[in-house]
Amino acid sequence: MTGPQRAIDPEVIELAHRVFDLARGGHTEELAAHVDAGVPANLTNDKGDTLLVLAAYHVHPDTVAALLARGADHGRVNDRGQTALAAAVFRQSAEIVRALLDAGADPDAGGPSARETAAFFTLPEMTALLDSSTR
Numbered sequence: 001m002t003g004p005q006r007a008i009d010p011e012v013i014e015l016a017h018r019v020f021d022l023a024r025g026g027h028t029e030e031l032a033a034h035v036d037a038g039v040p041a042n043l044t045n046d047k048g049d050t051l052l053v054l055a056a057y058h059v060h061p062d063t064v065a066a067l068l069a070r071g072a073d074h075g076r077v078n079d080r081g082q083t084a085l086a087a088a089v090f091r092q093s094a095e096i097v098r099a100l101l102d103a104g105a106d107p108d109a110g111g112p113s114a115r116e117t118a119a120f121f122t123l124p125e126m127t128a129l130l131d132s133s134t135r
Contacts, residue, residue, distance in 0.1 A: 019043060023051040023067075026060030032070065041072040048079035057087035061095045064088075074105040081111040089114045089126045097126065101133040 019039055022031040031051070035041050044050050052072040055063035064084070068074065077083055085105040088096035097114075101107070107115045107130040118126040 015039070016043065016045075019051065020045055020049075020054060023054040023060075023063060024058050026055065026058065026063050028060070028063045028066050031063060032066045035067070035070045041067055041070045042076060044076075044078070048077070050076050050078070050084070052076070052084045053078055053082065053087055056084040056093070056096050056100070057091060059088075059091050059093045059096065061093065061099065064096050064099055068099065068103045074100050074103050075109055077110045083110040083114065085114040086110055086112060086117045089117045089123065089130070090121065092123060092126060094125070094129060097129050101130070107133060 015034075019031065019034050020043075021027075022034070035051075041052075042050055045054075049057075050072065052064060052067045052074065053076070055067060074084055083105065085097065085100045085107065088100060105114075107113060112120065115127070115130050117123075118130060
């Protein structure tokens with residue numbers, strides 16, 4: 001049996017919302033400052049989306065690079081099994097796909113994986129990019 005649940009400070013919740021908005025909006029410097037000040041690079045929202053997944057999905061390559069440089073886990077999956085790499089493939093961002101692959105992201109991780117996403121949406125350029133990382 002666990003002890004009583006403590007309420008989360010509303011200011012902490014507000015900060016978390018702000019940080020997720022920074023990732024979505026590509027506000028790299030401000031987001032990086034928050035992470036540097038102690039916000040976890042792998043913070044997740046109520047859907048399991050990490051800051052990295054949100055930055056990749058919203059096509060912010062500089063933000064993705066800053067998060068990777070601060071230890072964001074490129075292999076984390078959200079509650080739907082999606083990775084940052086799959087999000088970048090879906091959005092057809094070759095720059096982000098390359099950055100994630102260079103960081104060691106697995107094209108076959110998650111479900112649907114980045115490779116499955118490229119095939120499902122018939123994205124031959126993304127498939128070629130993913131295939132070039134496994135050679």
